Amino acid sequence: SVTRPQDVEDARLLLPIVAEEQPIMEAILLNKVVVICGETGSGKTTQVPQFLYEAGFGTPGSDNPGMIGITQPRRVAAMSMASRVAHELSLTSSKVSYQIRYDATVSPETSIKFMTDGVLLRELATDFLLKKYSVIIIDEAHERSMNTDILIGVLSRVIKLREQMWSEKKDDIKPLRLIIMSATLRVTDFAENTTLFSTPPPIINVPARQHPVTTHFSRRTASDYVSEAIRKASKIHARLPSGGILIFLTGQNEISGVCRKLEARYSRKAIEERQRKRKPVPREDEYGSIPLPKVDPTHADVEAEDVDLGVEDLAIDVDGDVADIDVDMDALDSDGETETNEELGIDAEESETPMHIVPLYALLPSDKQMRVFEPPPSGSRLVVVSTNVAETSLTIPGIRYVIDCGRAKERRYDVTNGIQTFQVSWISKASASQRAGRAGRTGPGHCYRLYSSALYENYFDQFSQPEILRMPIEGVVLQMKSMHIDSVVNFPFPTPPDRHNLRKAETTLTHLGALKPAIGGVIGQAEITEELGGRCHCSRCRPRILEDEALVDEESDAEEPEDLSHLTSEDVRAKEARKIRRKAFFESQALHSSLGNNTSDVFRILSVVGAYEYAGGGHKFCVEHFVRPKAMEEIHKLRVQIDNIVQANFPDLDTKFSKNLQPPNKNPAVRKDIVEKNSSGGRQYTTAKGIPYKAMGIAEDVFIHPSSVLANEAPPEYVVFLETVRTSRVWIKGAASTLPA
Numbered sequence: 001s002v003t004r005p006q007d008v009e010d011a012r013l014l015l016p017i018v019a020e021e022q023p024i025m026e027a028i029l030l031n032k033v034v035v036i037c038g039e040t041g042s043g044k045t046t047q048v049p050q051f052l053y054e055a056g057f058g059t060p061g062s063d064n065p066g067m068i069g070i071t072q073p074r075r076v077a078a079m080s081m082a083s084r085v086a087h088e089l090s091l092t093s094s095k096v097s098y099q100i101r102y103d104a105t106v107s108p109e110t111s112i113k114f115m116t117d118g119v120l121l122r123e124l125a126t127d128f129l130l131k132k133y134s135v136i137i138i139d140e141a142h143e144r145s146m147n148t149d150i151l152i153g154v155l156s157r158v159i160k161l162r163e164q165m166w167s168e169k170k171d172d173i174k175p176l177r178l179i180i181m182s183a184t185l186r187v188t189d190f191a192e193n194t195t196l197f198s199t200p201p202p203i204i205n206v207p208a209r210q211h212p213v214t215t216h217f218s219r220r221t222a223s224d225y226v227s228e229a230i231r232k233a234s235k236i237h238a239r240l241p242s243g244g245i246l247i248f249l250t251g252q253n254e255i256s257g258v259c260r261k262l263e264a265r266y267s268r269k270a271i272e273e274r275q276r277k278r279k280p281v282p283r284e285d286e287y288g289s290i291p292l293p294k295v296d297p298t299h300a301d302v303e304a305e306d307v308d309l310g311v312e313d314l315a316i317d318v319d320g321d322v323a324d325i326d327v328d329m330d331a332l333d334s335d336g337e338t339e340t341n342e343e344l345g346i347d348a349e350e351s352e353t354p355m356h357i358v359p360l361y362a363l364l365p366s367d368k369q370m371r372v373f374e375p376p377p378s379g380s381r382l383v384v385v386s387t388n389v390a391e392t393s394l395t396i397p398g399i400r401y402v403i404d405c406g407r408a409k410e411r412r413y414d415v416t417n418g419i420q421t422f423q424v425s426w427i428s429k430a431s432a433s434q435r436a437g438r439a440g441r442t443g444p445g446h447c448y449r450l451y452s453s454a455l456y457e458n459y460f461d462q463f464s465q466p467e468i469l470r471m472p473i474e475g476v477v478l479q480m481k482s483m484h485i486d487s488v489v490n491f492p493f494p495t496p497p498d499r500h501n502l503r504k505a506e507t508t509l510t511h512l513g514a515l516k517p518a519i520g521g522v523i524g525q526a527e528i529t530e531e532l533g534g535r536c537h538c539s540r541c542r543p544r545i546l547e548d549e550a551l552v553d554e555e556s557d558a559e560e561p562e563d564l565s566h567l568t569s570e571d572v573r574a575k576e577a578r579k580i581r582r583k584a585f586f587e588s589q590a591l592h593s594s595l596g597n598n599t600s601d602v603f604r605i606l607s608v609v610g611a612y613e614y615a616g617g618g619h620k621f622c623v624e625h626f627v628r629p630k631a632m633e634e635i636h637k638l639r640v641q642i643d644n645i646v647q648a649n650f651p652d653l654d655t656k657f658s659k660n661l662q663p664p665n666k667n668p669a670v671r672k673d674i675v676e677k678n679s680s681g682g683r684q685y686t687t688a689k690g691i692p693y694k695a696m697g698i699a700e701d702v703f704i705h706p707s708s709v710l711a712n713e714a715p716p717e718y719v720v721f722l723e724t725v726r727t728s729r730v731w732i733k734g735a736a737s738t739l740p741a
């Protein structure tokens, strides 16, 4: 039996899913696979694991002794949900644990384990039967990430195997159950796909207990949605009654910027300072209560600009792309209010109620992330500025107003060249509705969309496409092969990529030497080559570093408005300080760019990483070099991890791995015709005399010094050298060809 704190017991009774415990458990016990759909906040993530735990799952000696495993697409969610469920069950973090890439609280006692989907995929590579688990819950399946889709495909087969082994009474193996949870009803790809599950799994719909949310479109779509979000939050704060505000933006830079600006105006400290400067005004109660509403929340749409004026005022060329539209928007904006007037507009409605401003994004340290669940100090208004982490993964209590910028940063792949970018793009209608729904958890709410209804109607897809269909197919095949999934063509994808393309990708990869040709030529059975096995780990890890944007952290600062007139002297000082910091930032950038002769971002990253490792890490280094400590620490761990993988697989190989990288002590140079196609080719010459080279960190062409042994030889493609001599030209001395003759 379990004991829960009284406040938890009370809160649970309000969750719609708790009323469904019995039908849910019946379905789970009678079926190997069950799909559960329920609105965000209905209690899926926190309660379903508890239902299972109470029914004996995850308890040694029971019918289902294996752990309860729950996957999450984001680390934030894995960590915070583990600690919430531990709290609800009054259990320790070694009983209800989490595991993410580099951090875990799991122990031999663990009964309920939250993990990222990547962690479970890696476990499958070493234990395909997942013997440690009796049930796996795939959460947030509606997001359709590539990992989720692959997991569901693999698990459909693991379940069959476990069932088979159990009926044959092999190795004391018990059946495995699978629960797929989704915040939307769009689950046919899982439930009605007979290749995936030959018997369609039952779908349980948890009735939503959602209060009405009034949606307000903007009359026009502002391209500067960040400023627009600040304006809107200020207006809500000044005019509308108590209730938290949740702002959806696309990334850390925007979020930090908005938090900083809101802090400067509405933090308790800023308000106190303003009040000290002003003539003291008698106030009844400094912070005791929120000022009386000026507008009834149910009539909040009286704000003129929030009334949806429909599509007439915006003639959108449906064939034009989004970028063009934004230009048009700017044109429209310019005959509206000017920046300054808008700024004044905010000043005019400054509120005396402090805001409690909390950022939320994946890279935020976990203790800071948990702040969203704490009630704000009394008399202040909670303002959460978040990425789409808050769209379905985390339910933040007390939100009544949502500001939706309509965009999200998405990993995109150029299917033709396989290059990955993070791109800000419009969200889907389904996402917009999820975001709006966040305002209706505690009572009737309002969602302010910073885009027009015309844009929404014409440019928002109904649903976002499964990630697997947006990936270059070769990447999908390689990733799956590296997970020892041999038959990619016959893999039970929830939404299968084109079979013909899968075959073609396999052939291409075989030609490239990435896959071993299949025995007897059976396509679909080719295996990943050993050499690539190691590299695959590297390439799979790479996106994480780039995603961390370690090097572009402060760039968005450059967008500060130049109008300083309304700033107090303190603000000006802060502004100056930022200017100095920005200068230091560009200097640091220039320093690190010089490693690649200002031609390579990869070298710039390498330079920072090298310097960080040489310095032995540390927070101070990160501050001075404008990189994120969390990202750098991860890069370090990743280097160690990759080396361990290589060492484990190739024990005889000396990887020359060193924990503290030495700075490069030899200078490499490359023959100019190799890097610049149109410069004179070196091949026509019999000696290296007069042949230009490009050296790292040197802007001009360099030449092998006539005294060098290499000067009279055919010019090598690459050389390393010890020193340079500047005369009419830059000569390199102490040169050595990198390839021994």
Ligand code: ADP
Pocket (backbone or CB within 6 Å): 015, 038, 039, 040, 041, 042, 043, 044, 045, 046, 047, 080, 084, 373, 392, 393, 394, 395, 396, 397
């Ligand atoms: P779902 O998974 O269906 O979206 P959850 O199980 O995540 O729902 O959330 C159920 C309820 O539990 C929500 O009302 C949410 O506010 C609350 N909750 C979740 N985590 C915490 C936490 N760390 N602190 C306080 N309340 C929480």
Ligand code: MG
Pocket (backbone or CB within 6 Å): 041, 044, 045, 046, 139, 392, 393
């Ligand atoms: Mg959830």
